[in-house]
Structure formats: structure tokens, C-alpha cells
Amino acid sequence: MKEEKHLLPPLPNAHKYSKIRVRFAPNPDFAIHLGNSRAAILNDEYAKMYNGIFILRFEDTSPSVKPPMLEAYESIREDLKWLGINWQEEYIQSQRLEIYYDYAKRIIELDKAYICTCKPERFRKLLISSIPCPCRDLPVEEHLKRWEGMLSGAIKRGEAVMRIKTELNHPNPAVREWPAMRIDPKPHPLQGIKYRVWPLYNFACAIDDHLMGITHILRGKEHEINTIRQMYLYKYFGWEYPEVIHYGRLKIEGTMLSKSKMRQGIEEGKFMDWSDPRLGTIAALRKRGILPETIRQIILEVGIKPSEATISWKNLEAINRKILDPIAKRFIFIQDPIAIEIKYIPKEFQAKIPLHPDHPEWGNIEYKIGPGSNIVLVQSKDISCLSEGSIFRLMNLFNVKKISSSEYSFFSEDILAIKKFPIIQWLPYGVGIEISIIMRDGSKIKGIVDDHILKEDFPNNFQFYRFGFVRLYKVNEELIGYYSHD
RNA sequence: GCUCCGGUAGUAUAGUCCGGUCAAGUAUACUGGCCUCUCGAGCCAGUGACGCGGGUUCAAAUCCCGCCCGGAGCACCA
Secondary structure: OOOOOOOOOOOOOHHHOOOOEEEEOOOOOOOOEHHHHHHHHHHHHHHHHOOOEEEEEEOOOOOOOOOOOHHHHHHHHHHHHHOOOOOOEEEEHHHOHHHHHHHHHHHHHOOOEEEEOOOHHHHHHHHHOOOOOOOOOOOHHHHHHHHHHHHHOOOOOOOOEEEEOOOOOOOOHHHOOOEEEEEOOOOEOOOEOOOOEEEOHHHHHHHHHHHOOOOEEEEEHHHHHHHHHHHHHHHHHOOOOOEEEEEOOEEEOOEOOOHHHHHHHHHOOOOOOOOOOOOOEHHHHHHOOOOHHHHHHHHHHHOOOOOOEEEOHHHHHHHHHHHHOOOOEEEOEEEOEEEEEEEOOOOOEEEEEEOOOOOHHHOEEEEEEEOOEOEEEEEHHHHHOOOOOOEEEEOOOOEEEEEEOOEEEEEEOOOHHHOOOOEEOEEEOOOOEEEEEEOOOOOEEEEEEOHHHHHOOOOEEEEEOOOEEEEEEEEOOEEEEEEEEO
8 A cells, every 4th residue: 555645743852752652541341442543553653653662551440430341451452453553561550559559658648639538519619619628738647547548448438539639729620639549349350359449540540651651642632631630740749741642532424432332232232242333343343344454544544633533434445445455356146146047048158257357367257057057046136127128137148138027038148239238246056155244234134155255265355246345254154244335 | 601622625634833836735425437247446537625704914724813613621430
């Protein structure tokens, strides 16, 4: 592919760092989708561009609100590998709780954080008026004691939270006195009940970004306030904040990319699983034959602007088609087959169906049709719409006249004579195996495919003549296809 | 409501920082034609955009002001 022009802009202040270090930090509460892959691919591109380090970090610190899924960790790794992303370091936040505890204690000792036992509603009220809550100005010793109480279990869930001190009159109330640690005793899929105090996103993220030496943070615009919040921590600890780039949200027309909604749809039985072709997960795109190069290309095309972008399926499919067209083998597929007998065939004809019209060297599939073998399968929709007496051509064979809906006769051999009449695909009767194809909307269609396809490797992408591109899987000797696009 | 961020054709993007070479380029979509024994690919042509209104300037997509529209955030989620 000669798509060199969509180069990403250089990273800000890249020269200041001896080694560029970036990270992709998904929450393993579901499979990653197109939107997540943007962060992953952008980071990967920059890591490669600067010969830097790509870090994969699982952010799984919310047992109750965003319960991690055990399967998701490995599925995310698989999706990343499939996307062509390599990472040099990997971390799981739920294995780093002691580190966060350590820094929590330190920040309390610095008198930049405190344990607040106020009721949330009451705290909120005070905060809006920029009034410190009663806990805020208690001595450090008291807060250390309370902190121990959170860890030990003396303080129950919801009764206390660690907050980071900010300006009480910060213009944006959302950044004031942000919470950093809370009690969540729900068992964690990886850690069980070992921990009951969990860091909140901004705390764990800030500590890790520093400890892991991240030089450039690429994050969505929805994190802009979190960036401001996290800068407080850096300031208190005397650390230097990395370069940050906020990019806009990415949508794809007609497909929702919300993990919670997708999960809900699966639970309700609307979708088969997270690889359902109706979803925008990487697993779904992969299953239906979208190539990793296609995804990377469209992500790079969209770039890293702060404005939001809506990708159209047409554009994505066009990219995919362009990559697939020269390499996908062609086969005959007959949806809804109907057998017709062709009378008065004067002699034996040999049909050659090319495996690829632009690559004659790939060879042909050959069939003989003659007076003794005059029954073929065609798509019922291709001939039912023809009026009696009309002519059509069996692709690469000869022309046929429809006498009636049950009678067909040989008409002529020459293609030129019928240039403007329909050319349809066909298979000799008895050739071909059954196949189901799952369409974009989840529906299933059935038909017959040329059984020469069995000699191919699976899973694989093919194009069916006059039908479209399909990714085929062999499941227990049975062929299952997923429709890609025209 | 408050805080922040955006706004180039249907979609995406180039150009915006450092005004002129942008009467705006590219991809895709769309329309027409060519080619092709696939409703695929390829080739050629065409339609189509600087949100609005002021201002600065010889000159504004680019700078300034106001407005409009869109989005995000305002969780003991990430």
C-alpha cells in the first residue's frame, strides 16, 4: 500500500526525552473496540516513529463499578497483537496496590491529602460553596489513623474516602478536592478479597504514569479534567508532568461503541457475544473480515485532532476492499439454489471459472456441461425475475432461453450476442457444499459454494462472484461465512 | 446550569500556528462515460465545503470580536 501521506504530526518536545515512552491503558471490563484501538494504534505509531517503548497497562481498580472480566485481559492482548502492536512492558494495576498505598500514605504525610468521612451529599454542598469540609483541616496524624482504619476494615465501605487537596475555589468544581482512594470490598477477579481499598482512576493513573516514565500521554478529550486533576499530584510530589495530547471522540456511523451498552445487549440476548458482526469491537471486525491494516489506515487517516470524527462504514469498507480485492480468490456461491434442466444442448461445453480475473496464472475451475449433464444450479432470485422468453447467460458457459419457469433451453454460445442480458453464476448439479453466511445485521443466509474452496486454507477471505467479500471459517467440517462487504 | 474543547463538501482529511502561491488539494461516496463473461476491481470526467455576522488588511479558511451549532466533563467509573 502506498498510503504514506497520512503521517502523524511529531510529538511535542520529543527531543527533551532520551527515550519516548507511551502507554495504552485499557480497562479489562470488556473487549476493546474501534474507539479504543485508536489510542492503541496512535501510541504504537509514535512508539515506532521514535523507536520508543510501548507499555500496556491494565486499569482494573474498580471491582464494583467496572468489574474486570477475566477473559478480557487475554482477549485485549490478542486484539492488540492482531492489530500489529508490540509492547515492551506490561503492568496490571490490581497487582500494584501496595505501591498506591505507599504513595497514599506519603501524600497524606505531605498534608496534601486527607481522609474525608463526610456524607457525599453534605461534602458536595460545601464544595460548591468552596467551604472546606470538617475533615480537611484535621491534623495529619488523624488522617494517618483514619487511613489505617480504611485498610484494616475498621471503617466500612462508603464511610470514608481519601481526597486530594486542591484550590477550594477552583473555577471548575469538578477538579476541587478530587477523590483518590475508596473502600470497595467486592472480590476482584484477579486479587480476590486480598484488598479492600482501591485507588480511583486519577490516583493510580498519575502514580503509574510517573513511575513508568511515560513521556507522552495520548488520551481522549473526556480526560481533559482528569489531566488537570492529576497535575496536582505531580506538583505535590515534585514530579514533572508528561506531554499530553487530547484527541476527539471517534464514532462510527450507525454502530454504538459503548462497552456498557454492548454488554447489556449481550446479556439481553440481542447479540451473540462481543464478536457479533453488529458490534464495533475489534473481535467483531476481525471476524467479519476487516483487516488490521484497514483499521490502522483509517485511524491514521483520522489522525489525532481534538475535534470529534465519525467514520463511515463505506470508507472503512472501501479501504478493506482495496486491500482484499487483489488477493482474495473468487468462488461461485449460489444463494437459495434452484436446479434447472437445460434442453437442446448441442454438444459438450467446457466452462472455465477463474480464481481471480486479474490473475489468470492462478488458474481456473473447469466444468463440462453437455447433453448428458445438463442440470445446473442457479440463484432462484436471478431467474425468477426474468420474463418468459428472455435470454440470460451462465457465466463463462453459454446463453440460455427461459421458456417458462420450469423450462429452459440452450440459446447460443456467443457472448457478444447477448452483451446486454444478465450474466449469472451457476454450478453443475451435484457440485458444491452447503454454507451459511452471517450478514452484517446478524441474519443468516444459506446457499451452496463451489467445493473446490475446500482446498483452501481456513479461516480466509474470499470473494463470491456477484455477491461480495466473505470471511470463511471451517467449524467441524462445516463452512461458516461472515459477510464483509460488497 | 456551570467548566472546558471543537466547527473545511455526505464522510474523513490537507491547508489555520508563520495572512497572498487556496476562486481550496486528497480519499471515499455520488453521477455520467470507458473497460470487464462478478452487482468486484481498474480508467476518464463531473457535482459537492471554509457555521454566521462584523472588524483589521492592498489581501483572511487563515488574525480580532460577537453570535450560532456540536461535543465532552461536572461519580466513593475508567
